[in-house]
Amino acid sequence: MVNIISDVCKYIIIILVVWYTIGAFTALQKRDRKELKWIYYRQNVLTFLLHGTGYLVIILNEKSLDFVIFYAAQVIFFVIYLLLYRSIYKKSSMILLNHMMFFLAIGFIMLARLSFEKVTRQFVFACIAAIVTLVVPRMFSKLKAARRWAMVVGIVGILALAAVLVLGEVEYGAKLSIQLPGDFSIQPSEFVKISFVLLMAVLFRERTDIKRVLFATGVAGAHIIVLVLSRDLGAALIYCMTYLCMLYVASKKPLYFAGGLGLGACAAVAAYFLFSHVQTRVEAWLDPWPIFSSKGNQIGNSLFGIATGGWMGQGLYQGYPKLIPVVDSDFIFAGISEEMGGIVALCIILICLSCLIMFITVSIDLYIPFYKLTGLGLAVVYGTQVFLMIGGDIKMIPSTGVTLPFVSYGGSSVLATFIVFGIIQELYIKRHNEEDRIERKKREQREQEKAGAAGERAKAEAKARRERAAQGKA
Amino acid sequence: MIRYIFVGMFVCLAGYFAYFVSFGSEEVIKNPLNNRINNMANIVVRGEIRDRNGETIAHTQTEEDGTETRVYNYGGVFAHPVGYMSRGLTGIESLANLDLLSSHVSFFERLVNEVMERKNVGDNVYTTMDVGLQQFCYQAMGGRKGAIVVSNPKTGEILAMVSTPGYDPNTLDADWAALTSEENQDANLLNRATQGQYPPGSTFKILTALEYMRENPDTYQDFTYECDGSMEYGDLVLACHEGHAHGTVDFKGALAQSCNGAFATMGLSLDKEKWADMCEEFGFNQELPIDLLYSKSSFVVDSESTDWDIMQSAIGQGKTMESPIHNLMITSAVANGGTMMAPYIIDHTENADGEVISKASPVQYRTVMTQEEANVLKEDMISVVAEGSGYQAACQYVQVAGKTGSAQYNSTGGMHAWFTGFAPAEDPEIALTVIIEGGGSGGEVAAPVAGSIFNYYFGGQ
Numbered sequence: 001m002v003n004i005i006s007d008v009c010k011y012i013i014i015i016l017v018v019w020y021t022i023g024a025f026t027a028l029q030k031r032d033r034k035e036l037k038w039i040y041y042r043q044n045v046l047t048f049l050l051h052g053t054g055y056l057v058i059i060l061n062e063k064s065l066d067f068v069i070f071y072a073a074q075v076i077f078f079v080i081y082l083l084l085y086r087s088i089y090k091k092s093s094m095i096l097l098n099h100m101m102f103f104l105a106i107g108f109i110m111l112a113r114l115s116f117e118k119v120t121r122q123f124v125f126a127c128i129a130a131i132v133t134l135v136v137p138r139m140f141s142k143l144k145a146a147r148r149w150a151m152v153v154g155i156v157g158i159l160a161l162a163a164v165l166v167l168g169e170v171e172y173g174a175k176l177s178i179q180l181p182g183d184f185s186i187q188p189s190e191f192v193k194i195s196f197v198l199l200m201a202v203l204f205r206e207r208t209d210i211k212r213v214l215f216a217t218g219v220a221g222a223h224i225i226v227l228v229l230s231r232d233l234g235a236a237l238i239y240c241m242t243y244l245c246m247l248y249v250a251s252k253k254p255l256y257f258a259g260g261l262g263l264g265a266c267a268a269v270a271a272y273f274l275f276s277h278v279q280t281r282v283e284a285w286l287d288p289w290p291i292f293s294s295k296g297n298q299i300g301n302s303l304f305g306i307a308t309g310g311w312m313g314q315g316l317y318q319g320y321p322k323l324i325p326v327v328d329s330d331f332i333f334a335g336i337s338e339e340m341g342g343i344v345a346l347c348i349i350l351i352c353l354s355c356l357i358m359f360i361t362v363s364i365d366l367y368i369p370f371y372k373l374t375g376l377g378l379a380v381v382y383g384t385q386v387f388l389m390i391g392g393d394i395k396m397i398p399s400t401g402v403t404l405p406f407v408s409y410g411g412s413s414v415l416a417t418f419i420v421f422g423i424i425q426e427l428y429i430k431r432h433n434e435e436d437r438i439e440r441k442k443r444e445q446r447e448q449e450k451a452g453a454a455g456e457r458a459k460a461e462a463k464a465r466r467e468r469a470a471q472g473k474a
Numbered sequence: 475m476i477r478y479i480f481v482g483m484f485v486c487l488a489g490y491f492a493y494f495v496s497f498g499s500e501e502v503i504k505n506p507l508n509n510r511i512n513n514m515a516n517i518v519v520r521g522e523i524r525d526r527n528g529e530t531i532a533h534t535q536t537e538e539d540g541t542e543t544r545v546y547n548y549g550g551v552f553a554h555p556v557g558y559m560s561r562g563l564t565g566i567e568s569l570a571n572l573d574l575l576s577s578h579v580s581f582f583e584r585l586v587n588e589v590m591e592r593k594n595v596g597d598n599v600y601t602t603m604d605v606g607l608q609q610f611c612y613q614a615m616g617g618r619k620g621a622i623v624v625s626n627p628k629t630g631e632i633l634a635m636v637s638t639p640g641y642d643p644n645t646l647d648a649d650w651a652a653l654t655s656e657e658n659q660d661a662n663l664l665n666r667a668t669q670g671q672y673p674p675g676s677t678f679k680i681l682t683a684l685e686y687m688r689e690n691p692d693t694y695q696d697f698t699y700e701c702d703g704s705m706e707y708g709d710l711v712l713a714c715h716e717g718h719a720h721g722t723v724d725f726k727g728a729l730a731q732s733c734n735g736a737f738a739t740m741g742l743s744l745d746k747e748k749w750a751d752m753c754e755e756f757g758f759n760q761e762l763p764i765d766l767l768y769s770k771s772s773f774v775v776d777s778e779s780t781d782w783d784i785m786q787s788a789i790g791q792g793k794t795m796e797s798p799i800h801n802l803m804i805t806s807a808v809a810n811g812g813t814m815m816a817p818y819i820i821d822h823t824e825n826a827d828g829e830v831i832s833k834a835s836p837v838q839y840r841t842v843m844t845q846e847e848a849n850v851l852k853e854d855m856i857s858v859v860a861e862g863s864g865y866q867a868a869c870q871y872v873q874v875a876g877k878t879g880s881a882q883y884n885s886t887g888g889m890h891a892w893f894t895g896f897a898p899a900e901d902p903e904i905a906l907t908v909i910i911e912g913g914g915s916g917g918e919v920a921a922p923v924a925g926s927i928f929n930y931y932f933g934g935q
Binding site for chain 2: 001003004245248249289292300303304305306307308310311319320323337342345346349350352353356357360364376379380383386387390391394395396
C-alpha cells in the first residue's frame with residue numbers, strides 16, 4: 001500500500017512544482033498588485049502542500065515518529081519565519097522569499113530521504129541562518145558603515161581563505177573547510193564570495209581608471225590564486241566570473257570582459273596541465289564509462305540516476321540516489337531528478353533562473369553604484385554557482401564540486417545563501433528609498449540634458465536628410 | 475548584457491538537461507554498468523524472451539521460497555543472441571534488460587500485487603528470431619566451428635543467429651571456470667556471428683566487381699581474362715582456388731567461377747582512393763548499426779598499398795577482415811535493391827496481458843548502390859549458384875543467388891568456408907551467411923549448409 005501512495009504522491013509533487021513554477025514566471029510579468037498578491041499566497045500554499053506531500057511519503061516509508069515531530073518542527077519554522085519576515089520587512093520581495101522557502105522545502109525533503117542525521121543538522125543551520133538574516137539587512141542599510149565594513153570584511157575574507165589553505169584538510173581532493181571544535185567545520189569560501197563582492201563594489205564604485213583596475217585585479221587575483229592552490233576550483237571559477245562581470249558593468253568596457261575571459265580560459269588550460277585532479281575531472285567528463293570503477297563513478301552514477309528517473313522520476317524511496325557519491329550536496333540535483341523526476345528537476349532550473357532574473361532586475365533598477373555593483377556581483381555569484389552545480393551533475397561541463405543554494409546539505413552554504421538573499425532583499429527595498437531617488441533624479445536630469453542636446457542635433461540632421469531625399473526625387 | 479548571457483546559459487542548461495532525459499538517457503540506462511536496473515528485480519519478476527511466434531525462449535522460474543532461476547528453454551541453441559544474465563549481461567538479456575524488468579501491468583493488478591505482497595510481472599520481449607529456423611541452423615552446423623546468420627533483407631530482422639561452439643546458459647555458472655580457462659581455445663563465449671573477424675575471401679569479390687562496374691560503366695561487360703590456374707604479374711604469382719584453370723572468363727563468369735586472376739586484374743586497374751571510399755560506404759572501418767556487441771570490419775587499401783596488397787585485397791584476403799553479420803548486410807543490400815537495412819533482433823515488447831508496449835520498426839542504414847547495380851550483381855550471383863561454384867546452395871523450391879568464399883587464414887593452406895546469398899532471387903525473403911571455420915572450400919562445405927537452410931525455410935523440411 002505504501003508504494004501505491006508513494007506513487008500517487010510522486011505525481012502530486014510534480015503537479016505542485018509545475019504549478020509553482022508557472023506562478024514564478026507569470027509573477028515576473030504581472031504588474032497588478034492584487035493579482036500578484038494572489039499568486040504569492042498561492043505559492044506559499046503550494047510550498048506547504050509540496051512539503052507536506054513529500055513528508056507523507058517519508059513518514060510512510062520510514063515508519064518513525066521522529067519524522068512526524070521533525071515535520072511539525074519544520075512547519076512551525078516556516079510559518080514563523082514567513083510571518084516575522086513579512087512583518088519586519090514589509091516592502092521586501094515576496095517572490096524571493098517564496099523561492100527561498102521552496103528551495104528549503106525541496107532540500108528538506110530530499111535530505112530527509114537520504115539521512116535523518118543530515119537533515120536535522122541542515123534544519124538547525126537553517127534556523128540559525130534565518131535568525132541571523134532577520135538582522136543582517138538592517139545592518140546593511142547603514143550605508144556608510146557598510147562601505148567601511150566592506151573593506152574590513154574583504155580583508156578578513158582573504159585571510160580566511162589563506163587559513164583554509166594552511167589549516168584545511170583535504171576532502172575529495174580539495175581543501176575546502178576548517179575543522180572547528182566539536183563536530184563542526186566551516187567552509188570560508190562560501191562566505192568570502194559575499195565579502196569579495198562587497199570589496200569589489202567598493203573598489204569600482206567611483207573610478208575604473210587603469211590604476212584602480214590593476215589594483216582590483218591584483219586583489220581578485222590573490223583570492224583566485226589562494227583558491228586554486230586550495231584546489232577549490234569551483235569557487236575559483238565563480239570568483240573569476242564575478243570579478244569580470246563587475247568590472248564590465250563598472251567600466252562599461254567590453255574589452256575588459258573579453259580580455260578577462262581570454263585570460264581565464266588560458267588559466268583554465270594551465271590548471272588542467274598543472275593539477276592532476278583537474279585532469280581527473282575532465283577525463284571523467286569526457287568519458288566516464290571506461291573509468292567507472294574509479295574516477296568516473298560519481299558522474300556515471302549521477303547519469304544513471306537521472307536517466308533511470310526519466311521525466312516522472314522513480315518516486316521517493318524507489319530509486320537508488322545513495323549510489324551517487326556526495327549526493328547530499330554536490331550531486332543533490334541528480335538525486336532529486338532520479339526520485340522526483342526530470343520535470344521537477346527542470347522546474348528547479350527554471351526557478352533558479354527566476355531568482356537570477358530577480359537579482360539582476362533589482363541591481364539594474366538601482367542607481368547608487370555601490371548597491372548596483374553589489375547586487376550584480378551577487379547575481380553573478382548565484383548564477384554561476386547554479387550553472388556549475390547543475391551543469392556538472394548532468395555532465396554538460398566537468399564537475400567542479402559546488403553546492404546548489406538552499407538545497408544542498410551544508411551549514412556554510414545555507415548561511416551564506418541566506419545572507420545573499422538577505423542583501424538582495426535589502427537592495428530591493430532600497431530601490432524606492434530617498435537616497436536612491438535623489439541619485440536617480442540627478443542622473444535623469446543629466447541624461448535629459450544630454451538627450452535634449454542630442455535631440456536637437458538629430459532633428460536638424462533629419463531635416464537635412466529629408467531635404468536631400470526630396471531633391472533626389474526631383 | 476550580463477542578463478542575456480546568464481539567461482542564455484540557463485536556457486542551454488535546461489535544454490541540455492531536457493535533451494539528455496528525452497534522448498540521451500536510453501543509452502545510459504542500457505549501459506551494463508548500470509546497477510540500478512538490476513535492483514528493479516527486487517520488485518519485478520523478469521519478463522520472458524519469446525520468439526517471433528510467441529514461443530518462450532527464456533523465462534524466470536520462482537520457487538516456493540521466492541528464489542528465482544532464469545531458465546533457457548532451448549539450452550545452447552540460442553546461447554549467443556539471447557545471452558545470459560548471471561555473469562554480467564549479454565545478448566538480448568542485456569539489450570532488453572530495462573524492458574524485461576519494467577512492468578506495465580494494469581493499475582488494478584499492481585494494487586492487488588501490492589496488497590498480496592507479490593512482485594509485478596515484467597514485460598515480455600519478442601525477438602525477430604524463429605525457434606524452428608534457429609534449431610535447424612544449429613543442427614546444420616553439425617558441431618563444427620563457425621556461424622550462421624539469417625535475416626530478412628527487406629527489413630533487417632534477424633531470423634536466426636548461431637555461433638558454435640557455444641555454451642549452455644542453464645549451466646553457465648557451473649561451466650564458467652572451464653569456459654574461461656586459458657586452456658580452452660574455443661572462445662565459446664564469443665558471438666562469432668557479430669564479433670568474429672574473418673578474411674571474407676571470395677565473398678568480397680561482390681564489392682570488387684561493383685567498384686569495377688562503377689569505374690568502367692560502359693565497358694565492364696567486355697571484360698575478359700585468360701585463366702590458366704594462376705596469374706603472373708611481374709614476379710608475383712596468384713593461384714586460383716585449387717589451381718583450377720577457368721579458361722576465358724568474362725565479367726559474369728569471373729564471379730560465377732570465382733576466378734582469382736580475373737579479380738586481381740580488375741583490382742589492379744581500380745582507383746585506390748575511390749575503392750577504399752566505396753568500402754567505407756559499405757561499412758568497412760566504421761561503426762555499424764548493430765545493437766549486439768560486434769567487431770568493426772577492416773579494409774586497407776591506400777596509396778602505400780603494393781601491387782600484391784591490391785591483388786590480395788581484390789579477392790578478400792590480405793588485411794581485409796569482416797564479421798559474418800557485416801557480410802550478410804552487404805548481401806542483403808544487393809537483395810534489397812541497393813538499400814542496406816540496419817539489422818535488429820528485438821521486435822516488440824508486450825506487457826503480461828499482451829498489450830504492445832513498444833515496437834521496433836525497420837531502419838534504412840544507407841543506400842549503398844543503385845537498383846541497376848544491384849540487379850547486375852544479383853544476376854551474377856544467380857549464375858554463381860546456377861552454374862558456378864555455389865551450385866550446392868541451390869534450393870529445390872526457389873531460385874537462389876549467392877557467392878562462395880574459401881578464405882585462406884594461414885600459410886599452410888587452411889581455409890574458412892563461406893557462403894552468402896539470398897532467395898528467392900527475384901523477390902528475396904531471406905538472406906543468409908554461413909561460415910565454417912577451417913572448413914575448406916566454400917562451395918563444397920558452406921554452400922550445402924546454405925542449401926539445406928533454404929530447403930528447410932521454403933519447403934518446411
